[in-house]
Amino acid sequence: MLEVRDLKIEFYDHTRPEVAVRDVDFTMNEGEIVGLVGESGSGKSLTATAIAGLIRRGDVKISGEVMWELSGKEGSAGRFSAEGGVAAEGKIAAEAGKEERIDLLKASRKQMRALQGKEIGFIFQDPMTAFSPVHKIGYQVEDALRVHGKTAEETGSGNENKEGKSADYSKEELRRCAIEALAAADLPDPERVYNSYPFELSGGMRQRAMIASAMISSPRLLIADEPTTALDVTVQAEIIKLLKRINEEKHTAILFISHDLGLVRKLCSKVLVLKNGDVVEQGAAGEIFNAPKADYTKKLIAAEVNFEELEAEEEAAEGAAEKGVAKAGTQGFVSDDGKAAVEGATESSAGAARETPQVECEVRNLTFLYPKRRNIGDTVIFAKKTKKESLPEKTERTADADQANAGIGIHDINLTIHKGEIVGLVGESGSGKSTLAKCIAGLNAVKKDASGEDQNVIRKNRVGMIFQDSYSALNPKRRVGWLLREVLKLQGVKDRAEQDDAIGGILKEVELSDELMTRFPAELSGGQRQRIMIAMALLQKPTLLIADEPVSALDVAIQESITKLLKRLSRERNVAILFISHDLRTVYMLCDKVCVMKEGRIIEEARRKELYSNPREEYTKLLLRSALE
Amino acid sequence: MGKYVVKKIASLALTLLAVSFVVFFLFSVIPGDPATSKLGTNATPEKVEALREELGLNAPFMVRYFKWLVGAIRGDFGDSYAYAMPVKQLIGGKLVINGVLSLMAIFIVCAVSVPIGVYTAKHTGGLIDRVMTVINQIAMAFPPFLLGLLLTFVFGMVLRLFSPGAYVGYQTNFGKFLLYMICPAIALALPKCAMCIKLLRTNILEEAKKDYSKTVYSKGNNTTGLLYKYVLKNAIMPTITFVGMLFADMIASGIVIEQTFGIPGLGRSLLSAISVRDYPVVMAIIMLIAFGIVVVSAITDVIHAIVDPRVREE
Numbered sequence: 053m054l055e056v057r058d059l060k061i062e063f064y065d066h067t068r069p070e071v072a073v074r075d076v077d078f079t080m081n082e083g084e085i086v087g088l089v090g091e092s093g094s095g096k097s098l099t100a101t102a103i104a105g106l107i108r109r110g111d112v113k114i115s116g117e118v119m120w121e122l123s124g125k126e127g128s129a130g131r132f133s134a135e136g137g138v139a140a141e142g143k144i145a146a147e148a149g150k151e152e153r154i155d156l157l158k159a160s161r162k163q164m165r166a167l168q169g170k171e172i173g174f175i176f177q178d179p180m181t182a183f184s185p186v187h188k189i190g191y192q193v194e195d196a197l198r199v200h201g202k203t204a205e206e207t208g209s210g211n212e213n214k215e216g217k218s219a220d221y222s223k224e225e226l227r228r229c230a231i232e233a234l235a236a237a238d239l240p241d242p243e244r245v246y247n248s249y250p251f252e253l254s255g256g257m258r259q260r261a262m263i264a265s266a267m268i269s270s271p272r273l274l275i276a277d278e279p280t281t282a283l284d285v286t287v288q289a290e291i292i293k294l295l296k297r298i299n300e301e302k303h304t305a306i307l308f309i310s311h312d313l314g315l316v317r318k319l320c321s322k323v324l325v326l327k328n329g330d331v332v333e334q335g336a337a338g339e340i341f342n343a344p345k346a347d348y349t350k351k352l353i354a355a356e357v358n359f360e361e362l363e364a365e366e367e368a369a370e371g372a373a374e375k376g377v378a379k380a381g382t383q384g385f386v387s388d389d390g391k392a393a394v395e396g397a398t399e400s401s402a403g404a405a406r407e408t409p410q411v412e413c414e415v416r417n418l419t420f421l422y423p424k425r426r427n428i429g430d431t432v433i434f435a436k437k438t439k440k441e442s443l444p445e446k447t448e449r450t451a452d453a454d455q456a457n458a459g460i461g462i463h464d465i466n467l468t469i470h471k472g473e474i475v476g477l478v479g480e481s482g483s484g485k486s487t488l489a490k491c492i493a494g495l496n497a498v499k500k501d502a503s504g505e506d507q508n509v510i511r512k513n514r515v516g517m518i519f520q521d522s523y524s525a526l527n528p529k530r531r532v533g534w535l536l537r538e539v540l541k542l543q544g545v546k547d548r549a550e551q552d553d554a555i556g557g558i559l560k561e562v563e564l565s566d567e568l569m570t571r572f573p574a575e576l577s578g579g580q581r582q583r584i585m586i587a588m589a590l591l592q593k594p595t596l597l598i599a600d601e602p603v604s605a606l607d608v609a610i611q612e613s614i615t616k617l618l619k620r621l622s623r624e625r626n627v628a629i630l631f632i633s634h635d636l637r638t639v640y641m642l643c644d645k646v647c648v649m650k651e652g653r654i655i656e657e658a659r660r661k662e663l664y665s666n667p668r669e670e671y672t673k674l675l676l677r678s679a680l681e
Numbered sequence: 682m683g684k685y686v687v688k689k690i691a692s693l694a695l696t697l698l699a700v701s702f703v704v705f706f707l708f709s710v711i712p713g714d715p716a717t718s719k720l721g722t723n724a725t726p727e728k729v730e731a732l733r734e735e736l737g738l739n740a741p742f743m744v745r746y747f748k749w750l751v752g753a754i755r756g757d758f759g760d761s762y763a764y765a766m767p768v769k770q771l772i773g774g775k776l777v778i779n780g781v782l783s784l785m786a787i788f789i790v791c792a793v794s795v796p797i798g799v800y801t802a803k804h805t806g807g808l809i810d811r812v813m814t815v816i817n818q819i820a821m822a823f824p825p826f827l828l829g830l831l832l833t834f835v836f837g838m839v840l841r842l843f844s845p846g847a848y849v850g851y852q853t854n855f856g857k858f859l860l861y862m863i864c865p866a867i868a869l870a871l872p873k874c875a876m877c878i879k880l881l882r883t884n885i886l887e888e889a890k891k892d893y894s895k896t897v898y899s900k901g902n903n904t905t906g907l908l909y910k911y912v913l914k915n916a917i918m919p920t921i922t923f924v925g926m927l928f929a930d931m932i933a934s935g936i937v938i939e940q941t942f943g944i945p946g947l948g949r950s951l952l953s954a955i956s957v958r959d960y961p962v963v964m965a966i967i968m969l970i971a972f973g974i975v976v977v978s979a980i981t982d983v984i985h986a987i988v989d990p991r992v993r994e995e
Contacts, residue, residue, distance in 0.1 A: 101895075104899060106895050106898055106899060161903070165901045165902070165903055166901065167901070168898065168899055168900060168901040169899060169900035169901035169902075170901060172899075173899070174895075174896070174899035176892065176895065176896060178892065181891065181892035181893060182892050182893055182895070182896045183893055183896065184893045184897075184911045184914075184915060185893075185915065185989070185991060186914050186915055186988060186989050186990065186991075187911065187914065192896075195897070195900050195902070195910070196900040196901060199900055199901045199902050199906065200901055249990040249991070251990070251991055252990075262896075265896075265900070266899070
């Protein structure tokens with residue numbers, strides 16, 4: 053169906069061409085799922101957008117061939133050959149008999165448009181930005197049908213114009229089709245979703261709507277560009293399941309682009325591994341995962357944590373390891389009741405004060421609620437529903453609304469972090485992880501007692517903070533050296549030589565060279581920026597480091613190196629870390645203790661191994677399953 | 682949505698109340714006694730006192746304020762000091778003139794700048810885009826009165842489409858009045874058009890770069906579809922705000938145009954009323970302008986809410 057030959061994409065940067073993708077060759081058959089794997093910047097998205105004709109041709113130079121086999125379906129083949137100009141230019145390679153093929157790279161915009169949204173559907177990474185914020189979901193989902201109209205085959209009449217459009221869909225038909233498509237994407241209450249705006253839906257729902265939008269005209273090829281990267285783990289699993297089902301039911305071929313090998317392994321039958329624009333390896337999924345040939349693939353697969361292996365490694369290491377902070381206080385946390393566990397912990401740590409490290413930070417019965425806000429995820433749909441349907445019973449409505457409002461924030465949190473301990477905080481977005489982190493860091497105003505101290509959060513010494521998005525967390529207009537120096541200045545280190553010493557030392561510690569001092573944040577890679585963030589946090593000499601999803605925006609390999617860095621720093625400097633993540637793998641590699649948050653509460657708290665091998669809560673099991681599958 | 686509108690109207694009323702109080706307070710404390718200025722400096726203190734009593738100037742401040750406020754709500758702003766006639770009568774007709782002038786100018790701004798803005802955004806770097814950029818620069822820098830003179834010369838004296846300086850009142854002949862107002866409206870609108878085009882073009886280009894444009898293309902839309910179906914609605918917001926602000930600016934920019942074309946409008950009345958300390962007239966005009974601005978900004982907000990659902994939610 054699709055054959056890509058010698059695809060090469062070059063950028064024109066200051067007249068010097070820069071090759072972004074080189075020699076990509078692969079074929080796709082009807083109903084096949086092909087995975088395109090690689091880190092960001094490897095050219096996988098570029099390849100996909102080039103195939104779908106979504107790259108502005110002025111910006112890049114694309115060479116090679118992308119042969120698309122036109123099916124007889126819906127008269128598209130006839131339409132192309134009917135366009136005299138095209139045939140004359142010889143752009144359609146009319147191959148033997150009925151089989152007609154077209155080179156998508158040489159096709160005119162008009163020809164491409166005829167395929168886009170009809171034969172080729174596209175799903176984007178971030179369903180928030182991929183939808184226009186001011187148009188209703190329904191309008192955007194049905195748009196492909198609106199653009200393409202009905203073909204002659206569908207209307208039963210022979211007269212179609214030269215774009216193959218015989219008649220427009222009526223408003224009612226569009227609506228019906230869109231609602232069907234939304235329902236097919238497993239969206240609950242599709243009619244309501246149809247009338248919603250993107251911001252009223254949760255991330256998972258938006259991605260489902262996106263899939264509905266791409267699938268509405270049953271394309272033969274669905275290109276999914278990192279469709280799950282912006283989503284939570286549990287939602288990821290559902291989306292993958294949906295894609296798989298679509299593939300099975302509709303026999304739609306899927307080109308699945310991802311940096312997540314786990315997902316690719318689950319979904320794809322054929323895999324291409326890209327690195328810096330080169331295909332380093334390709335073949336059947338089983339072969340690649342079981343017997344990778346290229347070093348890079350091996351490295352990628354190795355970066356994927358195999359929990360069993362990790363555990364074995366851990367055990368081997370443990371025997372050799374000295375009695376560290378990690379082991380202390382273990383016994384306190386095995387209890388049935390959450391609260392009792394904490395009480396038990398405090399008791400036991402008090403009892404075993406001789407060998408237990410001091411408490412670094414303690415959170416007691418902390419509740420923090422955001423002021424009324426309605427438009428979060430599914431809540432709004434829920435709220436609307438109650439508004440409409442229970443209008444006479446006013447009391448019920450307000451009660452519902454109050455309940456919905458009360459759910460936003462964190463409730464009754466008890467958490468103890470010991471000195472030098474790495475505590476993982478996992479949960480989906482919106483579960484209150486960041487809110488808790490902000491409360492601990494003192495960025496959220498929490499109730500204070502008479503002496504001006506926080507009642508609920510007791511912390512010792514300094515707290516350093518590392519944010520998820522290092523790009524927006526660093527002032528883009530200042531050089532790295534200035535940024536680091538500022539931290540020292542704020543601490544009263546005035547002497548320049550002293551500052552230089554400190555900065556040189558800290559850069560060495562985070563494994564960066566001092567050459568970076570003169571660069572702007574935008575000139576650094578994501579990993580380097582995050583290291584700078586860590587350096588900045590460390591310069592404050594914290595005893596507790598709060599890392600809010602520090603690696604979520606990074607590639608797998610870099611994730612691993614940053615995680616290792618954090619672990620090393622924690623051990624060397626005896627710094628406690630509160631590590632927030634939705635990625636259970638990273639948490640496993642790093643943390644001593646793990647807390648699982650859901651809907652603003654800590655529902656499970658256990659030592660790492662305990663949690664991973666023997667989770668108590670149903671929700672934790674679900675999280676683990678979706679991460680490990 | 683309904684709740685949103687009600688909220689807007691309530692805040693609108695409050696704003697106007699505050700403005701009215703500030704205006705009345707300021708004009709009651711600035712020096713210059715209306716009674717003295719009306720009778721001349723030779724008047725005896727008794728006569729002045731009698732007139733003060735007659736004009737109600739001796740009543741306590743709050744009483745005077747409420748009396749004035751109640752009158753103002755009914756459209757009665759008292760009598761002009763300079764002309765012995767009600768303010769209402771004096772400025773009522775001018776309100777119509779300025780209303781028509783402003784509406785025409787705004788209409789021209791919208792009618793001209795939206796298509797040109799979209800077109801130049803679609804064909805960025807094309808010949809027309811580049812020519813328009815130059816024209817825009819010139820139009821923005823061109824003083825309105827000079828533009829007015831130029832238009833008068835071209836349309837009035839060369840093409841003879843109207844007779845320059847021969848203003849026709851709307852009461853006499855509404856058709857001819859409208860015809861006469863076209864040139865002033867164009868003169869008023871042209872510099873604003875240039876700004877509006879530039880604003881819209883920039884916003885469209887910015888929106889078209891966003892991720893959703895790829896989604897739109899991936900469904901088989903062409904650039905026209907992208908722009909008209911999706912981008913325009915996203916990009917139009919700042920332009921709506923801008924047009925709303927134009928309304929506020931119309932009286933001020935109108936003063937020069939009124940002079941150039943010999944139109945007896947509000948701007949002229951305001952100037953002459955200020956120069957002779959005809960406070961009731963000045964206050965009435967200020968209140969009318971404030972009313973206009975507040976209403977237009979409220980309307981702008983409501984339009985925003987209609988276009989962008991996110992505004993409605995808080």
